[in-house]
Amino acid sequence: MGRTIVTKLKTKPDFIDRKKLEHLGSLNEPDEGRRQEIISKARELKGLDLDEAAELLACSSPEAVQDLLSAAAFVKQEIYGPRMVLFAPLYAGNKCCNDCLYCGFRRSNTELTRVTLTREAIAAETLELLRQGHKRLLLLTGEAAEYTMDYTLMALETMYSVRDRKGSSIRRINVELAPMSVDNFRRLKEGKIGTYTCFQETYDPDLYRQYHPAGPKADYHWRLEVMDRAMEAGIDDVGLGVLFGLADYRKEVLSMLMHAAHLEERFGCGPHTVSVPRLEPALGAPVSESVPYPVSDLDFKKLVAVLRLTLPYTGIILSTRESAQLRSELFRYGVSQVSAGSRTNPGGYGEEQTREEEFSHSQFSLGDHRSLAEVVDNLADYGLVPSFCTGCYRMGRTGSDFMDLAKPGLIRQFCLPNGLATFAEYLEDYAPEELKKKGLTLIERIAADQQESIASMIRENSARVAGGERDIYV
Known part of the structure; x- marks a missing residue:
């Protein structure tokens, strides 16, 4: 089993069908009979097409959304069983040359304390996460000249090399890094990464330009093409995501589904994960102070359910942006990976900080401040299995082989x-x-x-x- 060999992109991608998006994003809510018909199809574990996903996204009543959540719980249980994968982010640096209006790391934010972790500091952060019990980490940095591929590979090598007093080590490191060239993706793969994740933030090109006024990230298509370059370079597992609150959530979900379909068609394998963060307050980030397109808790639960029903074999990642209460609810309804005990400021694991001090160094504010042990305890109360498993990746069950x-x-x-x-x-x-x-x-x-x-x-x-x-x- 192997991935389809593909040719290089020669033109800008056009897999986001804007005309179709406008139509599907404005559909009316289906009647109960039609809703149940779509749900019945989803329970066959073969996914839904774009039109069916759009119809479910149009559902608005609490009763209808609960139907979707129940079906999502069934689909997740049938495919993965009761397991919930746990991980933690490790921010190696918050310097950035971009000026994203929703992000605390933006270059115009003079209130943020800028930090780049040394090899020793990265090792100390990794050791602290090992002491908590973590085995899977997500490496992140801002986008800056000093975060070269050499720096990234040093960080990965350091993180993998650390052992705690029990002899435990980190077994899988996923990365969330700025878009790069095919050649650099090939180098990144040599660092033994797991999944490469990069959020489009918003698929609306006009809004994208507004939110990204300066820096390399202002190039919409360079970012949109990033997964093609990563997979062309041989990275099997990629993760999509948008930042909900920047645009109409229905169109964002549908765009992400179009993106997934494009990868499936071109490479024979869609995304390994999709992430569903909502915009949260961030220091010095004006757009975060007044969310342009708010997503209610009900709509948020609905979009998680629709993603699970449409992409049944794709991991859905829920971050600590959300409150402990909402996360605990969504644990049961289709989410398959969650961060726990997270800090979004470089060096945040190795020192005691007040909430105010943490906020002054962070990319965004957290909603769930529970420790890893508290999240594990909560999962166990629901009969869910807190999983630190990395077996599939180390046995080569990745990409199309996993699917x-x-x-x-x-x-x-x-x-x-x-x-x-x-x-x-x-x-x-x-x-x-x-x-x-x-x-x-x-x-x-x-x-x-x-x-x-x-x-x-x-x-x-x-x-x-x-x-x-x-x-x-x-």
Whole structure:
């Protein structure tokens, strides 16, 4: 199994069909019969087409949205089971040459304290995250001349090299970095990254120009083409995203779906993940002070559900921008990856800071300030498996190979045992005693509900972890 060989882009991409977008973005809400017809199709786990997604996005009543959420929960459970992947962002620097009006890192923000982490500081941040129990990180920086590919590769090498007192290390590092050339993407791949993520921010070209008045990021098409260049360079897993609140959320979701369809058509594999951040207050960022296109909690839950129903095999990432209460609700309704214990300021993990001090260094304000242990405890209360698994990536189940397993429903046989093994590791090495008891009870309860072969593997893995083995996966 392998990815389709493609030719280079010779013209600017035109996969965002503006005329169709205008039409679909203004559809009226379907009646209940039509809504149930679309939901029934989604429950077959084969996804939805663009028109059907647009119809569901037009739903407005709480009852209709709850129907979508229930269906999204079913789809996520059928494909991935109860696992929820956990990670943390590590910001290596907040210097930036762009002037994005919604971002605290913007170059015109003179109130922000600028920091670039040294190798030693990156190692210290990584060690602190390991001590909390993290195994998966997301590396981020601003866009500045000093954040060269050499700097990025140094940061990756440093992060992978750190060990805590238990001998644990970071097993997967995803990156969220500025767009780059195909040649630099090839170098980036040599750094053993996981998923490459880059948000379009908004797919509306006119609004995009307004929000990005200066800097390399002002080039709309350079950013829009970034996933083509990344995949052309051999990066299997890419992650799409927009910043909800910058434009009409319905058109943004539909544009992201068009982008996903373009990647699927050109490379034989769509995005590995989609991210759904909402615009939050940021120091020195005027657009964040008054959100141009607010997205209510109800509409936000709806768009998460529609993404899950339309792209059933794609990971949906929910950040700590959202409140603990809303995140806890969405844990059950289609989200499959969440950050926990996050800081969005360079060096933020290694020192105690007040909320005000943290805000003065950060890209944006956080809504969920819970620690990793508190998020894990919350997930366990819902019967969800906090997973630090990296097995698929290290076994080569990435890109189209991953989708070949996901679409017939085979990926779950790896996700559940591997996720539970990493959960058992966390419980043994990092969890408070009460959480450990709760977690071990959950593992046994889940094992008891599985067919014998899977149940036996889960129990055997847990026993091996209790006996001192680590990093068990298939």
